[in-house]
Amino acid sequence: MEKLVNSWIRQTELFRSPSKLLLLLIFITQIAFPQDASLGQGKEYTLAGISVTGLQSYNEQTVKTFTGLTVGQRLTIPGEEIANVIKKLWKLDLFSDVEIYQTKIEGEKIWLELSIRERPTLTDVTVYGVKKRKIEDIINETDLKKGKKLTESLIANTRNYLVNKFRKQGYLNASATIVTKPDTSAVNARSMVINVKKGEKVKISAIHFEGNEKLSDKLLRSGKGLKKTKKKKFYRFWKKSKYIEADYEEDLKNIVDTYAERGYRDARILSDTFVKVDENNIELRLKLEEGDRYYFGNIDFVGNSVYSDRQLRQILGIQKGDPYNGVLLKERIADQSKPDAQDITNQYQNNGYLFSQINPVEVSAINDTIDFEIRIIEGKETFLDHIVVEGNDKTNDHVIYRSLRTTPGQKYSKDAIVRTIRELGQLGFFDAEQIAPDIQNPNPNTGTVDIKYNLVESGSSQIELQGGVGGGGFIGTLGLSFNNFSIQNIFDGKSYQPVPMGDGQTFSLRLQASRTFRVYSLNFSEPWLGGKKPVGFNLSFQRTQQFASNFRNGRIDVDKSRGFSITGISAGLSKRLQWPDDYFSISHGVSYQYYDFNNFNNGLFNFGNGSSNSLTYTLGIARSSQGPSRIFPISGSNFNLTAKFTPPYSLFSGKDFKAIRDEIEEVSLELLEIGPNDPAAPALGARLEALEEERFKLLEFFKIKFKGDWYSRITGKLVLRTNAEFGFLGNYNKDIGDVPFERFFVGGDGLGNFTLDGRDVIQLRGYENSSLTPFSTNPITGRLEQDGGTIYNKFSMELRYPFTLKPTASIYGLAFLEAGNSFNNFSEFNPFQLKRSAGMGLRIFMPAFGLLGIDFGYGFDQDNNPNSIGVSGWQTHFIIGQQF
Structure with a gap:
């Protein structure tokens, strides 16, 4: 059997084993002393047969197919055909060895053997x-x-x-x-x-600079220079000193930019090396060349007709004689880090000039002064042609298109696109992180462009589950909220998946209960009443039941035959405004509550049998620009100011409320003097209840509330949320006084957001629930009870950092500082007498369940309960439900 010459075309594979080197010597011998002269000269044969040896996992026919050889084919041996076969088999990367032998020759017929070794x-x-x-x-x-x-x-x-x-x-x-x-x-x-x-992470033990005379080592090591590359210090726990090559390369550019921002445009890094101190530590050494400091000279605008030189200079904000700052110049021309930046490029693009080009050109550099020309090609005014939305599998098109700030025929505006992204994210129906506008078919000749918004649906229906301790026991909440509901398809059986969806309406059912109370609520809202204008409509029904309870021997006893109930209905309208800007909205609401008492009495009111009525009008002004996501906003603000009023019934009722008030004070004092166990106490108590019922038969009050949230991105994904709140409950007639309902209860996790007697439950972590609310002694029972405050204020700062913002789950951590308090009346109010706390927490948002979270807060002060001793200390709060 004779090996063919072409079988040795294998490049480096030949020299990987001694056996192949031996075969090479045999091959050389065959060339030097050929047995068949015709083989060396290349002779044409007919392939009569081919066999394959060395097979393990492949079948013979498959390998034959790989070769491309067929029986009856004419071959020149030695020749290119065999060489190409071997090359082809090597390229498959399936074999570690390929050899071809001749097994028999009869006349012009030849039989070949393909010997292979399969790769494992x-x-x-x-x-x-x-x-x-x-x-x-x-x-x-x-x-x-x-x-x-x-x-x-x-x-x-x-x-x-x-x-x-x-x-x-x-x-x-x-x-x-x-x-x-x-x-x-x-x-x-x-x-x-x-x-x-992996070993230990290599730390940076020292950073040395050489050649820097104009800028100090401290400045270059700071966040303005080496932002992410830090040397090891015992107190630095928020930024590690490990050496990361990618961060280091980026920081080298930051150092050059730091010089450029201060006028040293020729500054450069001559060399950067690191010296190994030991296995876990290195030193960085940077050699710098600073160059001279330069200043801006004349800055002329060329090619501008839409905006005057004066207008453009105002946007540029750079004056002749200012130190040269190349970084600032680029940002004022086009700031790539902020889509809504106040730069010249955005100024043109927000006014329809998509195809505008702004290029700063250095025209002269004399001594230390650099003159520039800002050369502008304004291009043709651009208009939107086609607007397409994709990815809305559940949400109907009209819900999306009415939220778009970009419409066909409108001037192109980058600001309108950014605003559209924010408002689509605020709907809560789509993943705000994946809303991507795609600018398509830009045509500078016709001045048209198309926009396609790519959307990813996120879960909009939620199951609300809350649980916590408060009000003397466990408080549980079960709710269903359909935030993309469609009431017009409510009778269409095919639309139930599981309920009719897609029209952007909200329909929710909610049940909240503990051993001492129950709350049932139903709410429906339509954000675009009539479908043509952003006029919102809201309708809600609610019923609350509170049962009598007593604490005895560390346990609570509940008597459900005694209690009171509140039945209420409300309706409201809201409208988006155009002034002062279109982030503002105004709302109007009317509500009615009926209070029914059945042998029930607590510290909020002094009549246990009877009824009371409340008819109110609420005016609200709000501004919301937070975004782009409502779950994790990174910019903008949200504030809400509401004023709630009842009619001043006492002005025309004809009742002598002063006489009623005087008698109430006399009876209350007498009850406190004799005590609840005196035989005369029941009669005095009954008289007091009758007087209180007469005083509050028709509730009259006004209630002012303000809440503001501001979101600022500190760096990267780190966001600061600042919050301020204020509330005041007042009266028209001092002889009637403050109503026993609609009070403010401050402290705790804010979980008790049930509408029990119209109260507002204010979260202030680090303290027990409602523990920062005024306490007083009930004249009938003699017990210490919470009245609720008529005025409160609260301030908080919260640092937030997201771990993931995926549609399936958004997770972020937070650290907070809070302070607040509530008071009995305005004369006692001291805005600086605050209860302080600090802590940290975690939030997880899942579309089906809303927001889940836990907070650990430390209260630095004593709460308002007279029986409390010492500071509040550590408190754990669970946040379960839709709270942002």
């Missing part, structure tokens, strides 16, 4: 030295899938990838060992074991 197949990968949750990512990143053919290059590439991966994370001493072993469960199979040794 990967069956399993085991990774040590990394966290279990990271193993799957590593396997996917290195493409180590089951069935992959094992090659030396695959192993080498995997090893290099892992080492580089961890070195980029600061593990400069990282290493990876990869071994394979036979897997007897399959033919020609091997399993792989990867052992990663």
Whole structure:
């Protein structure tokens, strides 16, 4: 049997084993002493047959197909056909050895044998030295899938990838060992074991600068220079001192920018090296060349007709004689970091000039002064042609299109696109992080452009589950909220999936209960009444039941035969305003509550039998520009001012409320003197109840509330939320006094947001629920009870950082500072007498369940309960439900 000359075309594979070197010597001998002269000269044969040896997992016919050779084919041997066959088989990367032999020759017929060695197949990968949750990512990143053919290059590439991966994370001493072993469960199979040794993260023990005379080491090491590369200090826990190559490369650019911002435009880094101190520490050494400081000279605008030089200079904000700042100049021309920045490019694009081009050109540099021309090509005024929305599988088109700030025929405006993204995110029907406008078909000749908004639906229906301790026991809430409801399809059985959806309406049912109370509510709202203008309509019904209860021997006893109920209905309209800007809205609401008492008495009111009525009108003014997501806003603000009024019935009722008040004070004093166990107490108590019922038969009051939230991005994803709140409950007639309802209860998790007697429950973490509310002694029962405050104020600061903002779950952590208090009346009000707290927490938002969270707060002061001793200390608060 004779090996063909062409079988040796295998490049470096030939020299990987001693046996192949021996075959090479045999090959050379055959060339030097040929047995068949015609073979060396190249003779044409007819392929009479081909066989394949060395098969393990492939069948013979498959390999023959790979070669492209067919019986009856004419071949020149030696010749290019055999060489090409071998090259083709090598390129498949399926074989570790390929050889072709002649087995027989008869006349012009030749029989060949293809000898192959199959590469082993990967069956399993085991990774040590990394966290279990990271193993799957590593396997996917290195493409180590089951069935992959094992090659030396695959192993080498995997090893290099892992080492580089961890070195980029600061593990400069990282290493990876990869071994394979036979897997007897399959033919020609091997399993792989990867052992990663990351070692310790290499820290930066020192950073040295050389050549910097104009800017100090401190400035260059600060956040303005080395933002992410920091040297090791014992007190730095918020920013680690590990060496990350990518961060370091970015910081080198920041150093150059730091010089450029101060006029040193020629500054550069001559060299940067790091010196290994030991296995876990390095020193960075940077050699700088600062150059001279430059200043802005004349700045002329060329090509502008839409805006005057004066208008553009005002936007540019750079004056002749200012220190040269290349970074600032770029930002004022086009700030790429802020889509709604106040720069010249946005000024043109917000006024329809999509195709405008603004280029700053340095025209002269004399001594230390640089003159510029801002060359402007305004282009043709651009108008929107087609507006397309995709991805709304559940939400109807009209709900989206009415929220768009971009319409066909309108001038192109980048600001309108940014505003549209914010408002689509505020709807709550789509993932705000994935709302992506796609600018399509820009045509500078016709001055038209198309926009396609790509949307991803997120869950809009929610199951609300709340649980917490308050009001003497466990408070539970079960609610269903359909935030993208469609009432017009309520009788269409095909639309129930599980309920009619897609018209942007809200329909919610809610049940809240504890051993001492129950609240039932139903709410419906339509944000676009009539479908043509942003006029919102709201209708709600609510019923509250409160049962009599007593604390005895550490337990609460509830008597459901005694209690009171509140039945209420309300309706409201709201409208978006155009002045002062279109973030403002105004709302009007009318509501009626009926209070019914059945042998029930507590500290809020002094009559246990009878009824009371409340008819109110509420005026609200709000401004909401927070966004782009309502779950995790990063910018903008949200404030709400409401004023709630009842008619001043006492002005025309003809009752002598002064006489009623005087008698109430006399009876109350007498009850307090004799005590609840005196035989005369029941009669005096009954008289007091009758007087109180007469005083509050028709409730009259006014209630002013303000709440403001501001969101500011500090850096990256770190967001600061600041909050201020104020509430005041007043009366028209001092002889009637403040109503016993509609009070403010401050402190705790804010979980008790049930409409029990119209109260407002104000969250202030670090204190027990409602513990920052005034206390008083009930003249009938003699017990210490909470009256609720008539005035309160609260301030808070909250740092938020998101861990993930995916549609399936948004998770962020927070740290907070809070302070607030409530008071009996305005004369006692002291805005600086605040109860302070601090703490941290976690929030998880899942579309089906709303917001889930936990807070750990520390109260630095004593609460308002006279029986409390010492500061409040640590409190744990659970947030379960739709609260933002």
